[in-house]
């Protein structure tokens with residue numbers, strides 16, 4: 337019998353997050369003020385974010401950043417998370433590969449997002465902030481932040497894209513159960529919302545509009561800050577607890593991964609599992625592959641361009657050096673809502689440019705096929721986002737079989753799919769389809785960007 341589960345104890349929860357920027361020879365290029373095109377300073381972020389995360393966002397020198405004891409205390413609710421040998425999946429694939437996954441789906445909210453939500457809420461509380469705002473598409477970030485806000489006694493207002501507000505009532509009720517205020521966006525509560533509703537009374541909303549509303553409310557309310565669940569450097573930093581634990585657990589398993597895989601939206605769960613292993617590559621020249629799995633309908637890393645672009649559809653954020661499909665890119669309505677994002681964070685984009693990692697894209701039907709096989713073999717129904725990592729791990733395991741060679745695969749299970757069963761229903765009924773963007777669409781979108789590099 338092979339051991340299937342590698343468990344750490346509470347004392348093994350990392351005491352510091354890993355800031356990969358300190359170890360990168362080529363640092364990411366700076367974020368720019370959209371008006372002046374000058375690099376932003378830490379202080380420029382203070383009106384929007386807590387000072388602590390503004391500092392983390394710009395920190396290029398400290399490789400280790402201490403995790404506050406209060407945050408570590410709350411991590412103990414579900415951390416350390418298990419590392420699992422996917423023995424059932426290996427058997428079903430009849431592969432010589434050893435497949436391991438880090439199970440982030442065991443968090444109270446069902447995904448990795450709580451790792452950063454708790455940290456961000458904690459720093460706001462420390463600095464005397466009383467209210468926080470954010471936007472959410474499918475609702476996973478909003479759900480994680482709702483629990484975090486309650487844990488630290490903050491009032492949270494979540495602008496939820498109107499179409500999701502009505503289509504995904506359970507994520508809305510999760511947020512409301514934790515006591516946050518959920519507002520369907522566009523709303524009459526902000527200038528941005530009122531303007532859109534006056535011009536287009538039936539508009540069903542978009543992330544871009546929800547961001548503008550959340551930012552406007554934060555800027556116009558005393559003691560109120562805005563928070564973001566992916567893309568920015570400080571979010572990547574908080575997620576490194578995933579990989580730091582996995583590093584120890586792979587040691588317990590007596591193996592070292594040949595390939596580390598994670599699904600890719602804005603890059604936070606990918607960075608979380610990958611950066612601690614990327615460190616071995618940067619500092620010791622270790623020979624391992626690191627693979628980001630993105631949807632074929634939103635392929636910024638495989639088919640986008642490295643370019644300064646806005647982080648949001650509406651063009652309110654600083655300009656970020658990123659692999660992007662253009663902030664005006666409208667991805668198809670795939671069920672992995674968390675991966676429908678036009679760009680990649682600046683650290684990952686630099687690593688990609690430097691050839692330190694790879695990216696692949698996966699079609700929707702392949703992801704659900706992989707998700708169903710994984711559920712049947714391992715007993716966990718994965719989030720449609722995580723299914724992109726599973727499908728990629730399966731491709732790697734099949735390749736190992738073809739070559740008749742051993743291979744150690746590690747992937748991140750970023751979340752479970754128990755609130756996404758409507759998507760599984762469609763798949764089982766044969767009503768899901770693939771989406772692919774054409775080269776013309778990609779080219780057309782990118783041609784509308786202002787060229788800064």
Ligand SMILES: *Cc1c(COP(=O)(O)O)cnc(C)c1O
Nearest residue numbers: 566601602603604605674721751
């Ligand atoms: C939000 C989300 C993602 C995508 O976000 P990243 O920042 O790219 O990690 C992936 N998986 C799950 C379960 C999510 O909730």
